Amino acid sequence: DTGVSQDPRHKITKRGQNVTFRCDPISEHNRLYWYRQTLGQGPEFLTYFQNEAQLEKSRLLSDRFSAERPKGSFSTLEIQRTEQGDSAMYLCASSLGGDQPQHFGDGTRLSIL
């Protein structure tokens, strides 16, 4: 299966720690997106890459959040000094661009103790 892959699936950490998530998109997809989803809500857009360039960031993405896609393939999302409110499912999606649908990974569930 060559779908979107995310690692880890679950992350439990103490408040104030840093965490990093990885996303491997579908190989031919040049666009990569990060979303956050909390219980009972739809996904909320965080940021978007086209190849290695980060082209758009949501106001939701505070200074504690940083994302990279260094070689235009996999991407990482880092959260520094985690807070209780960061507890959520972090979803990665990729697409061919244009009007093609985004394909989502299974997500990384973050729990802050």
Next chain:
Amino acid sequence: ELKVEQNPLFLSMQEGKNYTIYCNYSTTSDRLYWYRQDPGKSLESLFVLLSNGAVKQEGRLMASLDTKARLSTLHITAAVHDLSATYFCAVDMFMRGSQGNLIFGKGTKLSVKP
């Protein structure tokens, strides 16, 4: 503020019945997507609607788009238990200068009972 509103948010149906889920949005867009999410799983793309009047059908599900009314519908025909899931509509923000930023509704949690 851009809003995507789905209703109902919860829907309990009997097998064999028909029903419609509505998705209203507050900005100009002619790209709308429907996704399905099973508990603990990620989102699966169901339909891509790209123009006014677009209609797509797959099995017991049919989606339509009215860009003038800023309304999309997801119609369920003769529901079966396997359709139980949460359904999301999402509007593409490209007409507002974004590059594929999707704005999602809150989802409709569908439960189909025998």
